[in-house]
Amino acid sequence: MIEDATLxxxxxxxxxxxxxxxxxxxxxxxxxxxxxxxxxxxxxxxxTTLGIGGVLIASMIYSAVFLDRLSxxxxxxxxxxxxxxxxxxxxxxxxxxxxxxxxxxxxxTEGPYGWAVYDAVPEDERPxxxx
Amino acid sequence: MLRRIFxxxxxxxxxxVVWLLLVNTVSPGNLLLGLVFGVAIPVITQPxxxxxxxxxxPLRVVEYMALVIWDIVMANVVVAYTILFKSNARTRxxxxxxxxxxxxxxxxxxxxxxxTMTPGTVASALSAxxxxxxxxxxxxxxxxxxxxxxKHRYERRLKEIFE
Numbered sequence: 019m020i021e022d023a024t025l026x027x028x029x030x031x032x033x034x035x036x037x038x039x040x041x042x043x044x045x046x047x048x049x050x051x052x053x054x055x056x057x058x059x060x061x062x063x064x065x066t067t068l069g070i071g072g073v074l075i076a077s078m079i080y081s082a083v084f085l086d087r088l089s090x091x092x093x094x095x096x097x098x099x100x101x102x103x104x105x106x107x108x109x110x111x112x113x114x115x116x117x118x119x120x121x122x123x124x125x126x127t128e129g130p131y132g133w134a135v136y137d138a139v140p141e142d143e144r145p146x147x148x149x
Numbered sequence: 150m151l152r153r154i155f156x157x158x159x160x161x162x163x164x165x166v167v168w169l170l171l172v173n174t175v176s177p178g179n180l181l182l183g184l185v186f187g188v189a190i191p192v193i194t195q196p197x198x199x200x201x202x203x204x205x206x207p208l209r210v211v212e213y214m215a216l217v218i219w220d221i222v223m224a225n226v227v228v229a230y231t232i233l234f235k236s237n238a239r240t241r242x243x244x245x246x247x248x249x250x251x252x253x254x255x256x257x258x259x260x261x262x263x264x265t266m267t268p269g270t271v272a273s274a275l276s277a278x279x280x281x282x283x284x285x286x287x288x289x290x291x292x293x294x295x296x297x298x299x300k301h302r303y304e305r306r307l308k309e310i311f312e
Contacts, residue, residue: 041225041229044229044232044233047232047233048228048232051232051237052232052237052240053237054242056242056271056273056285057237057240057242057287059271059285060228060231060269060271060287061228061232063265063266063271064221064224064225064228064266064269067221067225067266068221068222068225089173090170090173091170091171091173093170094167094170094171100262100266101262103265103266104261104262104264104265104266104272105262107265107271107272108261108265108271108272108273111271111272111273111274111285112273112274115273115274123244124244124283125244125245125246125283126246127246127276127277127280127281128246128248128281129276129278129280129281130278131276131277131278132276132277133274133275133276133277133283134274134275134276134277135274137276137277138277139277139278
């Protein structure tokens with residue numbers, strides 16, 4: 019009975035590691051294959067989340083079944099990753115737009131002000147109080 | 150008085166839990182140290198928490214998280230397919246403007262994060278008056294459908310949670 023459980027855990031852990039490895043590889047491949055910075059941004063923000071997620075779940079199962087202790091570091095790594103990945107992507111997108119994208123190529127905002135990368139609202143009219 | 154020691158009880162609880170997760174063992178000493186951080190940090194950062202968002206429906210938050218995690222898994226498969234099997238010439242990237250109904254900064258931040266983590270879209274910029282958000286699509290034939298899906302699937306739910 020216990021051996022069965024170990025075997026199932028081994029299979030699950032190996033499966034997760036293989037899937038995670040494949041997604042990590044595809045994410046890196048995307049960086050090479052896609053041909054423009056905005057497109058390249060899509061590869062690491064997505065294909066790698068499942069890659070890292072798979073490794074983390076595998077690690078949790080492994081330490082619970084084979085090392086007899088629960089590990090929660092992995093949950094924290096997931097949370098930090100989900101918090102930081104969109105922000106880095108947004109920073110890269112904005113700096114790329116500053117240097118290489120012409121405002122005329124973007125869809126208009128259809129409001130009184132342009133996109134925040136190119137336009138600014140006077141301080142007393144800011145919709146969000148940043149002070 | 151209680152309010153001055155615990156200006157932000159949820160933050161106190163969260164910091165204590167995160168500390169216990171970081172040290173990975175629950176012992177009285179670690180719990181005490183976690184509580185010290187949990188009390189000290191909200192008191193020190195108090196001036197930054199003047200206007201706090203109010204979560205109207207906590208259960209909807211759980212539903213939203215489950216939906217986003219599921220979408221992230223699907224996003225991985227879709228983007229992996231595009232990378233592996235579509236030539237660059239046939240991949241149609243587009244900029245899409247999504248008008249926003251959300252007004253709270255926290256809700257807009259969550260929406261932007263969700264957009265970046267889900268199928269083939271990256272939130273790139275906000276308009277200067279925060280009335281619309283600029284999204285880059287990796288591969289789409291119908292930019293309007295993408296806009297409608299973001300509005301219907303994510304923004305509507307966030308609006309229910311925050312406003």
